[in-house]
Amino acid sequence: MSIAIITDSTAYLSSQFIHDHQNLLIAPVPVLWHGKTYTDMVDITPDTFYPELAKSADMPSTSMPSLGTMEDLLDQAQKKGYDDVVIIPMSKGISSFAANLHELTDHNEPRVHLFDTNSTAGGNNLLVRLAVQMATAQFSIDEVLQGLTTLRDSMTIEFVVKDLTHLQRTGRISNTARILGSLLHVCPVLTMDVHGNGKITPMAKERTEKRALNHIQGDIQRIMDANTALPYAAVVFDGNHATAKARWVDQLKAKFPGLAIDTSFIGPAIGCHTGSGVLGIAWAYDGEAIIDQIRRQR
Incomplete structure (x- = not known):
């Protein structure tokens, strides 16, 4: 076995x-840009992708x-x-x-x-x-x-983006949601429908990133309070927003001392669709606790 x-x-x-x-x-994942096909995290990485994205009129896509x-x-x-x-x-x-x-x-x-x-x-x-x-x-x-x-x-994924342009351009979110975000100058809170169709949808709008992150923290607290069968763990991720990520991780650790927190990032293949300046979190039952539970069920 x-x-x-x-x-x-x-x-x-x-x-x-x-x-x-x-x-x-x-x-x-292949990344298509400037008439070439790049290989995500092999010959195109966040260090090269995001600076080029900021100045390029040619927008990337993925296969x-x-x-x-x-x-x-x-x-x-x-x-x-x-x-x-x-x-x-x-x-x-x-x-x-x-x-x-x-x-x-x-x-x-x-x-x-x-x-x-x-x-x-x-x-x-x-x-x-x-x-x-x-x-x-x-x-x-x-x-x-x-x-x-x-x-x-047990998983929830929520994140904020600088704007919705990239998600709309690549068809990952509706045009209606893009217009809402652009005209009202809001900081949208987005979620992936992990328990349904796996699509990205807007779930709230806040005036600033700080308020958007506080909104997410409220959701973390509410969900963890309602589901106490196992302890939780989380991954905080960013797309070219590392300083804000480090600051938010410190805040999360202070607010949720029992939450095991790891970090990751958004590389080129997802960055094609979200743009720069993404900050988000995925949280779910802790893997170690799940393993212990399965061992007890044997």
């Missing part, structure tokens, strides 16, 4: 984490990892001796990538298990790290999928 995990690059895991886990394989790329990763997993592979893709609500992966689910060596995430970025960061930890610890495939389901079903 051995399990590998495949995810796309939009989980934005640290290079150290990827290096340390041989059972984790990454499918980079998706090809089925050929996914087949190559499955071949790698087979050669390494893995019996099962769990694929953890970006949300079906923002990309057709997950739908295309259904063509791989009849794969026999290794067996393929496609997990419906309804999330990306910080949310998938939490999911992938749990899956890798459980696979490394030799949990069964059913237990890994159970753990992922528990984490996803």
